[in-house]
Amino acid sequence: MSVVVRTVSRVVAPVALAFGAYVIMHGHxxxxxxxxxxxxxxxxxxxxxxxxxxxxxxxxxxxLLPLEDVGAMAFVILAFLGLGATFxxxxxxxxxxxxxxxxxxxxxNPGALNTAGTLPLMNWAVGLKVIAGLGAVVILxxxxxxxxx
Amino acid sequence: MKRWLFAAALLVLAGYLLxxxxxxxxxxxxxxxxxDRYFIENAQAEVAANNVVTAIVFDYRGYxxxxxxxxxFAAVVGVVLMLRKVKG
Amino acid sequence: xxxxxxxxxxxxxxxxxxxxxxRDLLASVIALAGASLLLSLEFYLLQAPDVAIxxxxxxxxxxxxxxxxxxxxTRPKExx
Numbered sequence: 001m002s003v004v005v006r007t008v009s010r011v012v013a014p015v016a017l018a019f020g021a022y023v024i025m026h027g028h029x030x031x032x033x034x035x036x037x038x039x040x041x042x043x044x045x046x047x048x049x050x051x052x053x054x055x056x057x058x059x060x061x062x063x064l065l066p067l068e069d070v071g072a073m074a075f076v077i078l079a080f081l082g083l084g085a086t087f088x089x090x091x092x093x094x095x096x097x098x099x100x101x102x103x104x105x106x107x108x109n110p111g112a113l114n115t116a117g118t119l120p121l122m123n124w125a126v127g128l129k130v131i132a133g134l135g136a137v138v139i140l141x142x143x144x145x146x147x148x149x
Numbered sequence: 150m151k152r153w154l155f156a157a158a159l160l161v162l163a164g165y166l167l168x169x170x171x172x173x174x175x176x177x178x179x180x181x182x183x184x185d186r187y188f189i190e191n192a193q194a195e196v197a198a199n200n201v202v203t204a205i206v207f208d209y210r211g212y213x214x215x216x217x218x219x220x221x222f223a224a225v226v227g228v229v230l231m232l233r234k235v236k237g
Numbered sequence: 238x239x240x241x242x243x244x245x246x247x248x249x250x251x252x253x254x255x256x257x258x259x260r261d262l263l264a265s266v267i268a269l270a271g272a273s274l275l276l277s278l279e280f281y282l283l284q285a286p287d288v289a290i291x292x293x294x295x296x297x298x299x300x301x302x303x304x305x306x307x308x309x310x311t312r313p314k315e316x317x
Binding site for chain 1: 193194195196197198199200202203204206207208211212214215217218221222224225228229232233
Binding site: 050 | 289294295298299305306307310
């Protein structure tokens with residue numbers, strides 16, 4: 001792509017990455033969550049692939065594909081944590097430990113990061129899964145058709 | 150002939166959709182709202198999350214998210230199987 | 238407020254019609270991304286910011302990027 005596209009994407013990519021990370025990490029407080037933030041980060045991957053060419057991202061697929069499995073396994077394991085009661089039971093909420101604090105007060109409140117039990121962990125797992133899966137798909141699709149394929 | 154058939158089908162479809170949308174309820178006025186009310190009132194106390202949508206997606210309706218993750222996983226596995234580098 | 242909804246949805250329909258009408262596939266994809274972005278604005282107006290973020294990320298950015306990558310590897314014009 002042209003130098004204009006490269007320069008603009010150098011500026012835009014860090015901002016969009018930070019926004020995606022914010023959407024994932026604050027998924028239990030503000031609109032968004034793992035899937036939405038992962039889609040934002042994966043669109044940054046698509047931007048970089050379109051701007052800088054796919055060849056230099058080829059080795060990333062070897063790292064991204066195992067990461068997707070890690071995200072999926074983490075999600076299922078977090079769901080199995082609640083199997084003492086039911087599948088997907090939120091055991092960490094209100095326990096006082098990790099992410100176990102109650103909301104500051106019911107109704108509208110500024111919110112605290114250390115709440116919501118397994119929800120932030122599941123957000124991270126799903127976010128990792130979506131980033132790795134969609135990023136690897138974009139890179140592989142852009143590499144398709146080369147003679148060294 | 151074919152063109153007239155298409156035009157007639159388009160008219161019938163458009164009439165059906167517009168007529169159906171004439172019976173839409175006003176925005177924000179569902180017929181039964183017991184479950185919405187329960188989620189809105191109890192999600193903060195039960196799940197300790199401010200974002201009720203995430204509380205529903207990952208806690209009350211976790212199976213939906215599991216299915217969505219499975220669909221994404223299947224899609225990625227399909228693309229990787231189709232586009233991977235074949236050795237030899 | 239109703240006028241804003243009507244304007245946004247009309248522009249969504251116009252963008253989708255343009256995407257179907259263009260012969261140049263790149264212009265068609267850009268029209269589709271514009272329609273998707275306006276659709277995410279409509280979701281935001283309907284107080285569904287979750288869906289708006291997902292629509293803007295998937296519909297406007299990722300789908301357009303994948304279509305552009307596909308067009309780059311095939312013919313850029315639609316055939317009769």
